[in-house]
Each structure stands twice: as C-alpha cells, then as structure tokens.
Amino acid sequence: MKDKSKALEALLQENRVFAPPQDFVAQANANDAAIYDQASADRLGFWARQAESIDFFEPYNEVLEWDAPFAKWFVNGKLNVAYNCIDRHLKTDRRNKAAIIWEGEPGDTVTLTYQDLYREVNKFANVMRKLGVKKGDRVTIYLPMIPELAIAMLACARIGAPHSIVFGGFSADSLRDRIDDAQSTLLITADGGWRRGSVVPLKGNADQAVEGDSPVKNVVVVERVGLAKSNANMVEGRDLLWHELMKESSHICEPESMDSEDMLFILYTSGTTGKPKGVVHTTGGYLVGTASTHRYIFDLKENDVYWCTADIGWITGHSYIIYGPLANGATTVMYEGGPDYPNKDRFWEIVEKYGVNIFYTAPTAIRAFMKWGTQWPESRDLSSLRLLGTVGEPINPEAWMWYHKFIGGERCPIVDTWWQTETGQIMISPLPGLTKTTPGTATVPFPGIEVDVVDEQGNSSDAGYLIVKSPWPAMLRTVYGDPERYKSTYWSRFDDYYFTGDGAKRDELGNIWVMGRVDDVLNVSGHRIGTMEVESALVDHQSVAEAAVIGKTHELKGQAVAAFVTLKDGFEGTDDLMAELKAHVAKKIGAIARPEDIFFSAELPKTRSGKIMRRLLRDIAEGRKLGDTTTLADPSVVQKLMSQNDE
Numbered sequence: 001m002k003d004k005s006k007a008l009e010a011l012l013q014e015n016r017v018f019a020p021p022q023d024f025v026a027q028a029n030a031n032d033a034a035i036y037d038q039a040s041a042d043r044l045g046f047w048a049r050q051a052e053s054i055d056f057f058e059p060y061n062e063v064l065e066w067d068a069p070f071a072k073w074f075v076n077g078k079l080n081v082a083y084n085c086i087d088r089h090l091k092t093d094r095r096n097k098a099a100i101i102w103e104g105e106p107g108d109t110v111t112l113t114y115q116d117l118y119r120e121v122n123k124f125a126n127v128m129r130k131l132g133v134k135k136g137d138r139v140t141i142y143l144p145m146i147p148e149l150a151i152a153m154l155a156c157a158r159i160g161a162p163h164s165i166v167f168g169g170f171s172a173d174s175l176r177d178r179i180d181d182a183q184s185t186l187l188i189t190a191d192g193g194w195r196r197g198s199v200v201p202l203k204g205n206a207d208q209a210v211e212g213d214s215p216v217k218n219v220v221v222v223e224r225v226g227l228a229k230s231n232a233n234m235v236e237g238r239d240l241l242w243h244e245l246m247k248e249s250s251h252i253c254e255p256e257s258m259d260s261e262d263m264l265f266i267l268y269t270s271g272t273t274g275k276p277k278g279v280v281h282t283t284g285g286y287l288v289g290t291a292s293t294h295r296y297i298f299d300l301k302e303n304d305v306y307w308c309t310a311d312i313g314w315i316t317g318h319s320y321i322i323y324g325p326l327a328n329g330a331t332t333v334m335y336e337g338g339p340d341y342p343n344k345d346r347f348w349e350i351v352e353k354y355g356v357n358i359f360y361t362a363p364t365a366i367r368a369f370m371k372w373g374t375q376w377p378e379s380r381d382l383s384s385l386r387l388l389g390t391v392g393e394p395i396n397p398e399a400w401m402w403y404h405k406f407i408g409g410e411r412c413p414i415v416d417t418w419w420q421t422e423t424g425q426i427m428i429s430p431l432p433g434l435t436k437t438t439p440g441t442a443t444v445p446f447p448g449i450e451v452d453v454v455d456e457q458g459n460s461s462d463a464g465y466l467i468v469k470s471p472w473p474a475m476l477r478t479v480y481g482d483p484e485r486y487k488s489t490y491w492s493r494f495d496d497y498y499f500t501g502d503g504a505k506r507d508e509l510g511n512i513w514v515m516g517r518v519d520d521v522l523n524v525s526g527h528r529i530g531t532m533e534v535e536s537a538l539v540d541h542q543s544v545a546e547a548a549v550i551g552k553t554h555e556l557k558g559q560a561v562a563a564f565v566t567l568k569d570g571f572e573g574t575d576d577l578m579a580e581l582k583a584h585v586a587k588k589i590g591a592i593a594r595p596e597d598i599f600f601s602a603e604l605p606k607t608r609s610g611k612i613m614r615r616l617l618r619d620i621a622e623g624r625k626l627g628d629t630t631t632l633a634d635p636s637v638v639q640k641l642m643s644q645n646d647e
C-alpha cells in the first residue's frame with residue numbers, strides 16, 4: 001500500500017505546478033521575465049549591472065578575462081569586502097539597523113547593529129594585525145556559531161587575510177590537515193561549543209591539531225562555555241584570550257584595498273580522492289555573485305528578517321548568512337544550536353520571536369520536522385514568513401509539499417536552490433516572483449548563468465551530466481596550491497565546460513532536476529563526504545585490510561555511509577570491533593562521516609580487472625535484488641555478503 005502511494009506521487013509530481021502568488025509577484029524584486037532575455041543577450045552586461053551595487057575603491061576596466069579555465073572578473077578593480085558589508089551602510093539609514101541577530105543554544109542573545117559590527121570587526125582586525133597577520137596570510141577559524149565567528153571572518157576580509165573556516169564538527173585530524181594545507185599562522189577557536197546541552201571540546205581538538213610541527217604561531221581562544229567547564233588548557237606564549245585582546249584594541253582600522261582577484265577565502269570540500277580540496281574564492285566576483293543572487297532569489301526587502309539555518313562552516317553559511325546578506329544591508333539571523341533543543345519547536349520559536357520573513361534550510365531538516373509532527377510548527381505563529389528556500393540536496397516532493405503547507409501556510413513561494421562550494425553562488429533556482437515551481441526541481445538557471453545537461457560525449461541531452469557552459473562571477477578560481485587538480489577535476493571531463501559532478505535530467509518545461517552525485521562523493525544530511533576519505537580512515541585502523549564505502553539511501557539523511565570491510569588475519573568481525581571502527585572514522589574525520597552500517601566480508605566483490613563493484617554493494621546494503629553480476633570475478637563473495645545482511 002505504502003509503495004503504491006509513493007508510485008502514484010511520483011506519477012503526479014510532474015503535474016503539480018505552483019505559480020507565484022499574485023500579491024507576491026506585484027511586490028517582487030524581479031517580476032519582469034525580460035530579465036532572462038536581457039541577461040542571455042548580454043551576459044557580461046548583466047553582471048556589470050549587478051556590480052553597480054558594490055562599491056569599488058578603484059573601478060575595474062574589464063568585466064571578464066577568460067583564459068580557460070582561469071577567470072578574472074572585474075579586472076583590476078579595487079575593493080574591500082568588509083567595507084562593502086559594513087562601512088558603506090553606516091552612511092545610510094541602516095547605521096543602527098540590526099546586521100546580525102544572534103541566538104545561542106542556551107537562549108542567550110546578541111544583536112549587533114551595523115555600527116556595532118563595524119566596531120567589533122575593526123577591533124579584531126587590529127588584534128590580528130598586532131599579532132603579525134598581514135595581507136595574504138591565511139587564518140584558520142574553528143568556531144561554533146557565535147558572533148565572534150562572523151566578526152573574525154569579516155576582520156580577515158578587512159585586512160586581506162584569507163580565512164579558512166573549518167566546521168566545528170570536524171575532528172582534530174581534519175583540522176590539522178586543513179591548517180597544514182593552507183599553512184595558516186593563526187588559529188581562532190573557542191574553549192568549547194554547545195550542542196544539545198553538552199560541550200563540544202573545540203579547544204582540545206585545536207590543541208591536538210597544532211601539536212608538534214605546525215605553521216600556527218598563535219591560537220586566539222573565545223571563551224564560550226567557560227574555561228573551567230570546557231577543561232580548556234591555555235598554552236603560555238601561544239594561546240591568547242579573545243576578550244583580553246579586544247579590551248585594548250582600537251576600533252579604527254583602515255580596510256585594505258584588495259584587487260578583485262585577491263583571495264577572500266579557502267574552503268575545503270570533499271572530492272573523489274582521500275584529500276579534501278581547498279576551494280579558492282576571490283573578492284570582486286564572489287561579492288557580486290552572492291549579493292545579486294541573494295537580493296533576487298530571496299526577494300530581499302529593507303525591513304526583512306532573513307534566516308539561513310546553515311552552519312557558517314559550510315559554503316551556504318559563507319555566502320548566504322554573511323557575505324550576500326550583509327553586502328545587501330540585510331538583517332541576518334544566526335543560531336548556534338540544534339533544531340530540537342530544548343524542544344522540537346526551537347526553529348519555529350526563533351521564527352516567531354524575531355518575526356523571520358525569509359527562511360532558508362535543508363531538505364534533511366525538513367524531513368526531520370515531518371517526522372516530529374505538525375504539532376510543533378502549529379504551536380507557533382509563523383505568519384511573518386513570506387518566502388522559503390532549500391539547499392544541499394534534491395528535495396523529495398513529499399518534503400516540499402509538507403514545507404509548503406505546514407511552514408509556508410500555502411502562501412510562501414519555495415526556492416529550491418542548486419549550487420556548490422565551488423560555484424560560490426546559487427546557480428539554478430526559481431525567481432520567486434517569476435518562476436512556476438514544481439516539487440523536486442530547482443527549475444532554471446539564474447539570469448547570466450549558462451548550464452546544460454549533456455551526455456557522455458558532451459552533447460546537450462535530456463538526461464546525463466550537469467555542466468556549466470561559461471564562467472560566472474563567484475566561481476572558484478583554483479584549488480589552493482594545486483591548479484592542476486583544478487583543471488583535471490572540473491575542466492577536463494568535457495572540454496570547455498565546468499563539470500559539476502552531478503547527474504541531472506531536463507523535463508518538457510525546461511526545468512532541471514538534479515539527481516545527485518555521479519562521482520564518489522556522498523551527500524549525508526546535505527554534507528559532502530568523500531568515499532575515499534572514509535575508506536582511508538578505515539584502513540588507518542590496525543584491523544582493516546581493505547574497505548569500500550558507499551552511500552545508502554536513508555530516510556532522514558538522504559544518504560548514509562555504509563562500509564564494507566575486510567579484516568587482517570587474526571581479527572574477528574565482532575560487534576565491539578564494529579563499534580570501534582565507527583568511532584575510529586568519527587575520530588579521524590568527524591561525527592558526520594561515522595558509518596551507519598559496517599559489513600564484514602572475507603573479500604570485496606570485484607570485477608576481473610580488480611575494480612570494486614560499488615553498485616553491487618549499494619544493492620546489498622539496501623537489501624535490493626542484485627543487478628547484473630556477470631562481470632564478478634568471484635560470485636560467491638556476493639552470496640556470502642547477502643546472507644550476512646539477512647541475519
């Protein structure tokens with residue numbers, strides 16, 4: 001019965017079309033379809049018009065210089081991102097407007113006006129300069145979602161020191177790898193962070209990450225949970241307390257004049273190899289790309305309260321909690337904790353409390369809300385909401401409909417936004433005053449963006465690979481320290497096209513349906529995890545001879561990590577060892593990579609040429625009937641694995 005209704009839904013889903021509500025259209029920032037035609041007739045002209053909303057100290061002399069695959073946008077322009085996100089608003093009515101409304105998990109709150117933000121950012125910028133950080137020096141930030149995170153990143157932008165933010169859920173080892181790759185001289189962390197009432201030992205991890213040989217000279221520590229509570233240990237001569245440094249620091253700090261192509265930040269993301277890539281974003285194009293998409297896609301109005309629930313440790317937080325919104329002079333909400341702490345209505349309580357108008361979250365969160373039940377959102381006043389967004393993974397139509405009905409009150413348009421760490425800005429999304437939406441599709445490319453779906457040969461097709469045909473302002477410029485990897489990963493599969501790593505199809509209406517990754521990258525709760533990374537973490541354990549990791553369909557997470565492991569002689573696949581291996585992966589990478597299932601096997605199913613047959617492993621993990629097994633070197637391997645899953 002359940003299967004039947006699912007199939008029915010799949011059949012019906014393409015027919016469900018939602019036109020933008022008339023009253024929304026009337027007030028929308030973009031409500032004339034000519035915006036698409038104008039942008040495709042003159043793509044660079046379109047982006048030049050978007051750049052008019054950004055203040056340059058010195059004008060650029062060319063919109064784009066394209067030496068494929070290396071792009072320069074707004075060539076020779078000089079500007080500062082922090083100046084654009086803060087200073088220029090002080091000359092307007094926005095001076096005393098809330099820039100950041102922050103709520104901590106325990107319920108403490110801070111509101112920073114633009115003037116407050118200006119003062120705090122300048123003070124911390126001066127702190128860093130005093131510690132010897134100069135333009136071009138990399139700074140690693142490993143903080144929870146607290147105001148100091150926003151302040152630190154904007155302070156980096158102010159002095160031209162690229163930041164590399166490492167999500168607080170990553171392990172000490174992951175942090176060390178990222179510090180070493182970026183050769184950061186400064187690390188900013190906190191004594192701890194709050195997560196569902198308990199303390200995440202950030203400082204303990206940070207200590208391990210910089211132990212022994214490390215480029216880090218100083219560690220700045222924000223006291224978030226209290227030094228005593230967190231057991232944080234301060235190392236003399238290396239570790240300094242944020243609030244003490246800030247006490248004596250001046251609130252006047254000249255912003256550095258940056259070239260459009262100077263690096264703004266590095267953000268590490270998982271790819272097809274064991275080592276995460278440092279995705280490099282620069283100054284001018286990134287700001288133009290994020291600010292313009294934020295204004296049009298979220299239909300931002302002067303008095304809106306905008307909330308994106310992502311963590312700033314991911315690209316969504318960089319582009320759509322901080323840079324895009326603040327460049328637009330918005331009020332952006334930042335929340336530290338989990339959605340179910342202390343109760344399962346925490347998000348709706350925040351919407352009610354601050355009168356949130358625009359709400360942007362991930363499908364995995366929506367699926368959790370669905371599971372918790374409608375009583376939670378129904379107990380709160382959500383009438384301030386006027387626009388909803390999603391990001392991170394394909395949204396299943398059932399979750400879209402639930403979001404539409406129970407959060408959006410059937411009146412709010414939903415923007416399903418497709419993009420990546422590498423694209424920096426949203427690439428495919430409805431414009432809420434123009435685009436008809438259908439649950440499950442991110443619809444059409446943003447004006448000025450050219451994407452296509454192509455077959456193996458790179459010919460336009462209705463099903464195949466999602467590619468981008470021409471450069472866009474916020475595109476990654478390279479992989480930090482590895483331009484060859486940049487070329488081979490993104491620009492070699494299809495000659496002059498950017499390869500996204502996603503599969504997609506196009507329907508009769510021209511809507512693009514992103515189907516998920518076609519490479520060895522998993523999407524667990526909207527977070528990217530490389531199968532190779534998890535495999536290296538597993539073989540790092542003394543008991544493991546070989547490991548193969550796949551993504552298994554998961555009701556809430558979208559995908560869950562499943563691992564197939566062969567053990568070295570003398571080890572036995574016990575429950576204890578299974579628990580130990582799961583914990584080992586969490587320790588090596590972070591809790592988000594912890595395998596949901598581990599299957600022990602005497603051997604892994606391989607083709608005669610020695611390739612692990614992942615498709616088969618996925619079938620086994622999901623308990624499906626096996627597809628073609630004729631290429632297997634040893635069919636009995638699979639039989640044994642199947643019987644294990646039956647147990």
Ligand code: 6R9
Nearest residue numbers: 391392393394416417418419420421514517
């Ligand atoms: C912004 C972000 C990128 C990958 C991407 C794709 C998946 C993101 C999506 C989506 C379908 C959407 N993805 N948004 N798939 N519909 N609206 O999530 O960046 O962490 O780099 O992940 O996420 O597979 O390739 P990132």
